[in-house]
Amino acid sequence: MPLPVELVEGLDRACAGIPQRQLAVAVDRLISRYRDPRPATEPILGSPTEVAAYAAYRMPATFGAVYSALEQFLELATDFRPETLLDVGGGTGAALWAAADLFPSLTAATVLDQVDEALRLGRRLAERSASAAVRSAGWRRVTFAESPFPGGADLVVVSYVLSELSQADQSALIARSSESAEVVTVIEPGTPDGHQRILAAREVLIDAGLTVVAPCPHQDPCPLADGADWCHFSARINRTSLHRRLKGGELSHEDEKFSYVIASRTAYERAAGRILRHPVERKGLVTMQVCTPEDGVVPTLVAKRQGRTYRRSRKVEWGDAWPPSDLVAD
Ligand SMILES: C[S@@+](CC[C@H](N)C(=O)[O-])C[C@H]1O[C@@H](n2cnc3c(N)ncnc32)[C@H](O)[C@@H]1O
Structure with missing residues (x-):
């Protein structure tokens, strides 16, 4: 999912006037702050340089994660x-850009955040978008615990926000976000604690009367809830030259790991099972870890003699449904 070219150019422009050294220092500070599991006692993003640094090094990744999760839901x-x-908690609007790319039906969007400077940069980036929904988005300053915010949207996204809040505030935010929402998407880093926050959000969404649609093939307790392993996925992000300059490294891509849950008022049919981790292919045998409604996470083997099923198994990836709907239909 390539980043929209207007966004790449906008990020270049946003960083153009800031000395490279200052941006790199801000990126390092943000990386170490976001690794700290403690909730934030004050906004993490502060100065215009920090906001520009966040947008340049994180927006491509959070855009990719939101896009991948919504793509799985759309299937x-x-x-x-x-x-x-x-x-x-949209910050500079990565989820807005991703949702607008996937859903041309969007006509009205609102981004809520506590940091004025993030909203300002988000609005500036959005002005040049090819999408009318992105260009016309509303940018509203809101501090969750203090200010009421407008509920009710066809699609609500809460991406990479929960770790900054206490557990009680996380639950309150998800409950609030799900009021009169048709579909709620919650995304966190693909780490063991990110997965635990997603599991807590999943409970709140179920209690609010929504149906879990993805990635889970059921809405019973998660078989990975004990923490021995964790459910997460991976989105490949093409690094822009600005991104390479800020984070160092020569690779033209990076893999953003994320955990997510998407729940809906409409009870869409779920995947028959979900592939966790990259399938491994060796000597005519494909092995996958599949989360199933009946047996939890089970190793699933597909041999060459299984013909069409085998050919399909060689095309699926981590995060896809297994078996895919065309095989289930047969
Ligand atoms: C890591 S950034 C994620 C931004 C964006 N959602 C993304 O995926 O790139 C977390 C955002 O949540 C916002 N946030 C955190 N706590 C908040 C609160 N109590 N009220 C409003 N916004 C908050 C922060 O200001 C920040 O912009």
């Missing part, structure tokens, strides 16, 4: 055509 909810979007 199941094929008739979902949201018109309204609420990007909760």
Whole structure:
């Protein structure tokens, strides 16, 4: 999922006037702060330089994670055509850009955040978008615990926000975000603690009367809840030259690991099972770890003699449904 070219150019422009050294120092500070598991007692993003640094080094990755998660949902909810979007804790608007790319049906979007400077940069980036929904988005300053915010949108996204809040505030935010929402998407880093936050959010969404659609093939307790392993996925991100300059390294891509849950008022049919980790192919045998409704996470082997099933198994990837819907239908 390539980043929209207007966004790449906008990020270049946003960083152009800031000395490279200052940006690199801000990136290092943000990386170490986001690794700290403690909730934030004050906004993590402060100065214009920090906001520009965040946008340049994180927006491509959070855009990719949101895009990948929504893409998995869309495979199941094929008739979902949201018109309204609420990007909760949206910062500079990565989820807005990703949702607008996937859903041309969007006509109205609002981004909520506590940091004025992030909203300002987000608005500036959005002005040049090819999408009318991105260009016309509303950018509202909101501090969750203090200010009421407008509920109710066809699609609500809460991406990479929960770790900054206490557990009680995380639950309150998800409950609030799900009020009158049709579909709620929650995304966190693909780490053991990110997965635990997603599991807690999943409970709140179920209690709010929504149905879990993805990635889970059921809405029973998660078989990985004990923490021995964790459910996460991977989105490949092409690094822009600005990104390479800020983070160092020569590779033209990086893999963003994320955990997510998407729940809906409409009970869409779920995947029959979900592939966790890259399938491994060796000597005519494909081995996959599949989360199933009946047996938890089980190793699934597909041999060459299984013909069409084998050919399909060689094309699926980490995060896809297994078996895919065309095989289930047969
Ligand atoms: C890591 S950034 C993620 C931004 C964006 N959602 C993304 O995926 O790139 C977390 C955002 O949540 C916002 N945030 C955290 N706590 C908040 C609160 N209590 N009220 C409003 N916004 C908050 C921060 O200001 C920040 O912009």
